[in-house]
Amino acid sequence: RDRARLLISCPDRPGIVAAVSQFLYQQGANIVQSDQHSTDPSSGLFFMRIEFELPNLGAHWDELTGRFAEVARTFQMTWRFNRAHVPxxxxxxxxxxxxxxxxxxxxxxxxxxxxxxxxxxxxxxxxxxxxxxxxxxxxxxxxxxxxxxxxxxxxxxxxxxxxxxxxxxxxxxxxxxxxxxxxxxxxxxxxxxxxxxxxxxxxxxxxxxxxxxxxxxxxxxxxxxxxxxxxxxxxxxxxxxxxxxxxxxxxxxxxxxxxxxxxxxxxxxxxxxxxxxxxxxxxx
Amino acid sequence: RDRARLLISCPDRPGIVAAVSQFLYQQGANIVQSDQHSTDPSSGLFFMRIEFELPNLGAHWDELTGRFAEVARTFQMTWRFNRAHVPxxxxxxxxxxxxxxxxxxxxxxxxxxxxxxxxxxxxxxxxxxxxxxxxxxxxxxxxxxxxxxxxxxxxxxxxxxxxxxxxxxxxxxxxxxxxxxxxxxxxxxxxxxxxxxxxxxxxxxxxxxxxxxxxxxxxxxxxxxxxxxxxxxxxxxxxxxxxxxxxxxxxxxxxxxxxxxxxxxxxxxxxxxxxxxxxxxxxx
Amino acid sequence: RDRARLLISCPDRPGIVAAVSQFLYQQGANIVQSDQHSTDPSSGLFFMRIEFELPNLGAHWDELTGRFAEVARTFQMTWRFNRAHVPxxxxxxxxxxxxxxxxxxxxxxxxxxxxxxxxxxxxxxxxxxxxxxxxxxxxxxxxxxxxxxxxxxxxxxxxxxxxxxxxxxxxxxxxxxxxxxxxxxxxxxxxxxxxxxxxxxxxxxxxxxxxxxxxxxxxxxxxxxxxxxxxxxxxxxxxxxxxxxxxxxxxxxxxxxxxxxxxxxxxxxxxxxxxxxxxxxxxx
Amino acid sequence: RDRARLLISCPDRPGIVAAVSQFLYQQGANIVQSDQHSTDPSSGLFFMRIEFELPNLGAHWDELTGRFAEVARTFQMTWRFNRAHVPxxxxxxxxxxxxxxxxxxxxxxxxxxxxxxxxxxxxxxxxxxxxxxxxxxxxxxxxxxxxxxxxxxxxxxxxxxxxxxxxxxxxxxxxxxxxxxxxxxxxxxxxxxxxxxxxxxxxxxxxxxxxxxxxxxxxxxxxxxxxxxxxxxxxxxxxxxxxxxxxxxxxxxxxxxxxxxxxxxxxxxxxxxxxxxxxxxxxx
The missing domain is CATH 3.40.50.170 (Formyl transferase, N-terminal domain)
Structure with a gap:
């Protein structure tokens, strides 16, 4: 299927959600579930799980994950994508x-x-x-x-x-x-x-x-x-x-x-x- | 305090989270909690609650809510902002x-x-x-x-x-x-x-x-x-x-x-x- | 095994527990669990479940159940004995x-x-x-x-x-x-x-x-x-x-x-x- | 009121329930709730709580508790009566x-x-x-x-x-x-x-x-x-x-x-x- 999950941890600061959701939108993805947690909005850690659908996901996979590396670098993210249908x-x-x-x-x-x-x-x-x-x-x-x-x-x-x-x-x-x-x-x-x-x-x-x-x-x-x-x-x-x-x-x-x-x-x-x-x- | 909540309902479609989080980021807000629900990602309804902090919120309130009306229009949103410290x-x-x-x-x-x-x-x-x-x-x-x-x-x-x-x-x-x-x-x-x-x-x-x-x-x-x-x-x-x-x-x-x-x-x-x-x- | 259960329903009145426990004691039984409930002590219904052990239960079974019929009659009981080891x-x-x-x-x-x-x-x-x-x-x-x-x-x-x-x-x-x-x-x-x-x-x-x-x-x-x-x-x-x-x-x-x-x-x-x-x- | 509770602990052995319930019956009491527990029917400890009603309880109190001492002695009981209406x-x-x-x-x-x-x-x-x-x-x-x-x-x-x-x-x-x-x-x-x-x-x-x-x-x-x-x-x-x-x-x-x-x-x-x-x- 065309569903995937993105998991992120990074230092919290303004703009993370905007950058990630903007990125996914530009790739053509529709977010179906999104959860986040911050240990402390001013100086803590930020965690996020996004489940999204992207038509023809397989064909876009390498590009998607490759381009995200840039966003991740900006925010010092630990991150991973997982395809939902890969057991x-x-x-x-x-x-x-x-x-x-x-x-x-x-x-x-x-x-x-x-x-x-x-x-x-x-x-x-x-x-x-x-x-x-x-x-x-x-x-x-x-x-x-x-x-x-x-x-x-x-x-x-x-x-x-x-x-x-x-x-x-x-x-x-x-x-x-x-x-x-x-x-x-x-x-x-x-x-x-x-x-x-x-x-x-x-x-x-x-x-x-x-x-x-x-x-x-x-x-x-x-x-x-x-x-x-x-x-x-x-x-x-x-x-x-x-x-x-x-x-x-x-x-x-x-x-x-x-x-x-x-x-x-x-x-x-x-x-x-x-x-x-x-x-x-x-x-x- | 400087904390507020934004509640949104609208038809689901790609780009909502990106537009809202981008908007809040540009206003200088930091999202501290965000929850969303979609009854059906392809043709359903989308619901969102965002809790954010914006320094000196009181002074920015009218501008914030006024400008958001544009975003809301684009996505046919029903929406409201509430200040957390107003009982x-x-x-x-x-x-x-x-x-x-x-x-x-x-x-x-x-x-x-x-x-x-x-x-x-x-x-x-x-x-x-x-x-x-x-x-x-x-x-x-x-x-x-x-x-x-x-x-x-x-x-x-x-x-x-x-x-x-x-x-x-x-x-x-x-x-x-x-x-x-x-x-x-x-x-x-x-x-x-x-x-x-x-x-x-x-x-x-x-x-x-x-x-x-x-x-x-x-x-x-x-x-x-x-x-x-x-x-x-x-x-x-x-x-x-x-x-x-x-x-x-x-x-x-x-x-x-x-x-x-x-x-x-x-x-x-x-x-x-x-x-x-x-x-x-x-x-x- | 030598374990059995006695279930009783009857109109509530004084003396039921005494009569039943006395009977079981005289038969050589040791009560291991006993529960009772009364819908109303003055004019209600009385329910009881007694689990007991009686050495060599099989040999005494007919005598036990036969003799209990008398006690049951006195108190207008609906009753049954069940042997615990009979599935x-x-x-x-x-x-x-x-x-x-x-x-x-x-x-x-x-x-x-x-x-x-x-x-x-x-x-x-x-x-x-x-x-x-x-x-x-x-x-x-x-x-x-x-x-x-x-x-x-x-x-x-x-x-x-x-x-x-x-x-x-x-x-x-x-x-x-x-x-x-x-x-x-x-x-x-x-x-x-x-x-x-x-x-x-x-x-x-x-x-x-x-x-x-x-x-x-x-x-x-x-x-x-x-x-x-x-x-x-x-x-x-x-x-x-x-x-x-x-x-x-x-x-x-x-x-x-x-x-x-x-x-x-x-x-x-x-x-x-x-x-x-x-x-x-x-x-x- | 005329309600009391009897609590008992003693070594388990056959005949306890019979003796206690017989005693209460002879005193004119009606048992309204009875619970018991045995840590081990053969050599363990036996615990019991009986709630009963006895018309004109106050007048019979001393006699009731005095006479029970005999039953208690036989079975080496630790015991106490409490009147329900005495806070x-x-x-x-x-x-x-x-x-x-x-x-x-x-x-x-x-x-x-x-x-x-x-x-x-x-x-x-x-x-x-x-x-x-x-x-x-x-x-x-x-x-x-x-x-x-x-x-x-x-x-x-x-x-x-x-x-x-x-x-x-x-x-x-x-x-x-x-x-x-x-x-x-x-x-x-x-x-x-x-x-x-x-x-x-x-x-x-x-x-x-x-x-x-x-x-x-x-x-x-x-x-x-x-x-x-x-x-x-x-x-x-x-x-x-x-x-x-x-x-x-x-x-x-x-x-x-x-x-x-x-x-x-x-x-x-x-x-x-x-x-x-x-x-x-x-x-x-």
């Missing part, structure tokens, strides 16, 4: 619990998640049976403390050879190394099974039970080198009460996890997320 | 139940509701005691089927002489005539104590109880001549269960009503609402 | 949209829905491919205005021969006749894709869009002869805004529908629901 | 921010909060003007590090002389000493302005902003010697996004705080809360 290439990592994987597959099959699902990777063989009938390549790469380095090398090779754009950790219970993470900045989304920053780390449901909380939650975030400290994309909670044992919290939590993860992945695929200062701007 | 003049109509009035007063006192509260009108004398200590003029105008016409005449005279911009019906239990309503299009906000379009009309909580619903709600909407049929601004709900009698529904409902009404009023005061086709666009 | 026999009816069916299958496979899924019935052949790999019998019974009577006869014969306890209408787009419904009182659960009583009948999402609501919802209810008028079991809503077209409402609505339907089915399977006066009491 | 004596502690105090006053005035509001205590003079017109005694007791010990002595003397049952910390920004807290176990309710255990301690909104969370919350809990570690009674959250600055979080948070605090206080006043293991059981 991002997505890999899903999973361990034994498949509820997040299943929700991703489902939304993907129903067309609500627009991506090429190029592979599923797991440190356990179980998910293979789920994935196989759908024709999605499945790679079983076991991970032990001894083999972790090799396993990550294999994973990285797969991601590279499949030109993966986005890695989704769908309850993948292994911690990725800093080396791995640095190669996919803001391109690895994890679902943590608590309302961060509460219950960072292992066994959040058991600890939530122990603390006697009245709501439990889940958090989707970009993965950084610091465990569970990356920019938060989305969070949600559900009410629990004294009758709910740890197993109930896990069951209720599974529903929150899959909902929250899918929302975050969807927003990423639609180029709705910008990050700065370990925070996300989500243009919904 | 809207608000009247609150109330009957016996004061929870919505109290919430409005409270938010107004704490500065969260930016308006001049120029009068409170009631068909009962009770609210006078609440309003008097705050120095807000209170008018007790009784309404009976016989006196309704006269009562409305008095109310309209008061609204006119106080140059009221917005009328808030905070559980005012009288139905305004079409004549009244037509004089304040999209400028009367009512809180209906149900999740519209369920339980239009009288006694919604009793009927909600009767039907055995598991959630009850409230709806803030602009008032039109058709009872409870005006453009919906905001709605919310709360969970109830079999233990809740009608009185409980009313008590729970009061919390929803005051929350929902205040949100709607706040958005109106901040010029965040546009209407078309009996629907609202709320740029939050 | 109810469930049939799912579906048309073309499979999201509710899929959620039911998923929860059933993960063990969160304790039932025997004895058949899936559809007026379209599509769902067969989903159901077949799981070994669940699938019956394709087309329905036209002319064949409806025959189709229902076939359906009823299937339900009878499979001794079905519960029929779940998982977006089954045919209206069941009064004859059908009367054979399964409080044993047919439907999911309606609106927040009842708003948008009864066809195309609720299109009508919700038209009305400009700010929340959309779904309702699970027992089916009675009056369309969409049966006792409501569960409802939930999600926020929408002006950017959401009818297709978006449908997409968002699918998530609500599957959540709400599964909750209602789960509560039914766990004997948590009693009805009176076209209302439900849900002992959670 | 608890409540003191509210507040600092400069009055939104939680105002909500309490409001619900108390409207009759939704059934208590004797015997005093308001503050380390600042400001709230005096709010409280005075209502005829509630106001005590301004400044607190500095040097005078804290004396201030607490004064506060404790006031609480004792007014026979206060419940202390509500409605955004009271001083930390009570262990000595103070130990005198009112499970009788001091605090509102913490975060979703505990996230953001324990000072400035939770600033830290929530810093972390970039997508929901903010509030927590009502009983106060123990460990700051923000007491049993959680109630929590709730609201959605925020990248546009919300710290000031917005505070404003949004105020709404959550007052809602959550009032719910917790209401449940306490209605004897709905039991505690064990630093957790609460809330029989709603």
């Amino acid at each position: 991002k290439r997505m890999a899903v990592f999973v361990s034994k619990e498949e509820h997040c994987l299943l929700e991703l597959l489902w939304q993907w099959q129903s067309g609500d998640l627009y991506a090429d699902l190029v592979m599923v990777v797991s440190n356990h063989p179980d998910a293979g049976a789920t994935v196989a009938p759908l024709g999605i390549p499945f790679y079983h790469i076991p991970v032990t403390p001894e083999t972790k380095k090799d396993a990550e090398a294999k994973q990285l090779a797969l991601l590279a050879s499949h030109k993966v754009d986005l890695v989704v950790l769908a309850r993948y219970m292994q911690i990725l190394s800093g080396d791995f993470v640095r190669q996919y900045p803001n391109r690895i989304i994890n679902i943590h099974h608590s309302f961060l920053p509460a219950f960072i780390g292992r066994n959040p449901y058991a600890r939530a039970y122990q603390r006697g909380v009245k709501l439990i939650g889940a958090t989707a975030h970009y993965v950084t080198e610091d465990l569970d400290e990356g920019p938060i994309i989305e969070q949600d909670v559900q009410r629990v009460d004294h009758r709910d044992e740890v197993e109930d919290l896990k069951r209720i939590g599974r529903q929150i996890e899959r909902t929250v993860l899918v929302r975050a992945v969807k927003w990423h695929l639609e180029d709705r997320i910008l990050t700065y200062n370990n925070r996300t701007i989500v243009f919904r | 809207k003049r608000m009247a609150v109509f109330v009957s016996k139940e004061e929870h919505c009035l109290l919430e409005l007063l409270w938010q107004w006192q704490s500065g969260d509701l930016y308006a001049d509260l120029v009068m409170v009108v009631s068909n009962h004398p009770d609210a006078g005691a609440t309003v008097a200590p705050l120095g807000i003029p209170f008018y007790h105008i009784p309404v009976t089927p016989e006196t309704k016409k006269d009562a409305e005449a008095k109310q309209l005279a008061l609204l006119a002489s106080h140059k009221v911009d917005l009328v808030v019906l905070a559980r005012y239990m009288q139905i305004l005539s079409g004549d009244f309503v037509r004089q304040y299009p999209n400028r009367i906000i009512n809180i209906h104590h149900s999740f519209l379009p369920a339980f239009i009309g009288r006694n919604p909580y009793a009927r909600a109880y009767q039907r055995g619903v598991k959630l009850i709600g409230a709806t803030a909407h602009y008032v039109t001549e058709d009872l409870d049929e005006g453009p919906i601004i905001e709605q919310d709900v709360q969970r109830v269960d079999h233990r809740d009698e009608v009185e409980d529904l009313k008590r729970i409902g009061r919390q929803i009503e005051r929350t929902v009404l205040v949100r709607a009023v706040k958005w109106h005061l901040e010029d965040r609402i546009l209407t078309y086709n009996n629907r609202t666009i709320v740029f939050r | 109810k026999r469930m049939a799912v009816f579906v048309s073309k949209e499979e999201h509710c069916l899929l959620e039911l299958l998923w929860q059933w496979q993960s063990g969160d829905l304790y039932a025997d899924l004895v058949m899936v019935v559809s007026n379209h052949p599509d769902a067969g491919a989903t159901v077949a790999p799981l070994g669940i019998p699938f019956y394709h019974i087309p329905v036209t205005p002319e064949t409806k009577k025959d189709a229902e006869a076939k359906q009823l014969a299937l339900l009878a021969s499979h001794k079905v306890d519960l029929v779940v209408l998982a977006r089954y787009m045919q209206i069941l006749s009064g004859d059908f419904v009367r054979q399964y009182p409080n044993r047919i659960i439907n999911i309606h894709h609106s927040f009842l009583p708003a948008f009864i009948g066809r195309n609720p999402y299109a009508r919700a869009y038209q009305r400009g609501v700010k929340l959309i919802g779904a309702t699970a209810h027992y089916v009675t002869e009056d369309l969409d008028e049966g006792p409501i079991i569960e409802q939930d809503v999600q926020r929408v805004d002006h950017r959401d077209e009818v297709e978006d409402l449908k997409r968002i609505g699918r998530q609500i529908e599957r959540t709400v339907l599964v909750r209602a089915v789960k509560w039914h399977l766990e004997d948590r629901i009693l009805t009176y006066n076209n209302r439900t009491i849900v002992f959670r | 608890k004596r409540m003191a509210v502690f507040v600092s400069k921010e009055e939104h939680c105090l105002l909500e309490l006053l409001w619900q108390w005035q409207s009759g939704d909060l059934y208590a004797d509001l015997v005093m308001v205590v503050s380390n600042h003079p400001d709230a005096g003007a709010t409280v005075a017109p209502l005829g509630i005694p106001f005590y301004h007791i400044p607190v500095t590090p040097e005078t804290k010990k004396d201030a607490e002595a004064k506060q404790l003397a006031l609480l004792a002389s007014h026979k206060v049952d419940l202390v509500v910390l409605a955004r009271y920004m001083q930390i009570l000493s262990g000595d103070f807290v130990r005198q009112y176990p499970n009788r001091i309710i605090n509102i913490h302005h975060s979703f505990l255990p996230a953001f324990i301690g000072r400035n939770p909104y600033a830290r929530a902003y810093q972390r970039g969370v997508k929901l903010i919350g509030a927590t009502a809990h009983y106060v123990t010697e460990d700051l923000d570690e007491g049993p959680i009674i109630e929590q709730d959250v609201q959605r925020v996004d990248h546009r919300d600055e710290v000031e917005d979080l505070k404003r949004i948070g105020r709404q959550i705080e007052r809602t959550v605090l009032v719910r917790a206080v209401k449940w306490h006043l209605e004897d709905r809360i039991l505690t064990y293991n630093n957790r609460t059981i809330v029989f709603r």
